[in-house]
Amino acid sequence: MTDVPEPDISPELFAALAADPLAAQLGIHLEQVAPGYARATMTVGPAHLNAVGTAHGGATMALLDVVHAAVSNSHGTLAVAQDVHTEFLAPGRPGDVLTAVGTEVHRSTRTAVYRIEATSADGRLVATALARVFRLGTPWALEEDVVAMGAPPPVPPTMQLSVVEQPPPSPGEGTNPAGPTPAPDELR
Template identity: 45%
Template sequence: MDSLQAVKERYAADTFPRSLGIELLELAPGYARVAMTLTENMANFHGIGHGGAIFTLADTALGLASNSHGDPAVALSVTINYLSPARVGTKLVATAEEEHLTRRTGVYRLTVTTSTGENIALARGTVYRQAKKRVPEQSS
């Protein structure tokens, strides 16, 4: 099985983003695009999209993009800037694009927009890439 298909299967079994209605739209090496519609239970006390919900959407895109090469990757750091409020009922789209990749780290640009293209948040994520576990050679 190729690494993209493996990531898609692992994502399909990931209950947290599914519980928020996050759907995978696109996956390619070093790239992912996901979407969710903000519901009332994702609003803060100001009545706008909760930063945690928006962050989770961006983080989900980061996880998918950074694992798309087949090596396990985990976030080391993610910083986010919220640019505009998002309203309940708005469909948000998060895109993760790889900017730099080494054997052990990766840096990704994350954008969250409305489905009509309004910028909601910008983020940058750095991941640590683990080496694939290798099966030990059998001695005879």
């Protein structure tokens, strides 16, 4: 499609798309949504890092997915993800501000394809995704009171997750069939 997005979507639709609890928890900020276009940012902080000290692929993918959800729903028709193929190209570093931009590649009445790219402030291409959605043909039902509160629409009871509390395993249980791991000097 075009490089210049159309005028932004309605404030009600933007508020509904921006009310993503996981995005809020990860510090992902939806900045702009226009038909066929979306942009969001995330600053790579300590909670976003993997064991080697770079941005965790899951955190980077969450940024791409938030943009995917926004761009694919930007026409006001409910869309659900069918496939997201992601390539991680460079590590996000602690302190990096990653910006993800999603643009529409193709849209029909039932499916659509989007390209989403995440770059760092210094211009490194960190990750790219090609994503496909199924368009349900149902317009977004925007409840004014939900939008005014900035909260996501209520989840139907059949879709709610419940927390199952289980006691944590005792040290050594379930981790080594031979019992607790011996102290390092016992291994010699």
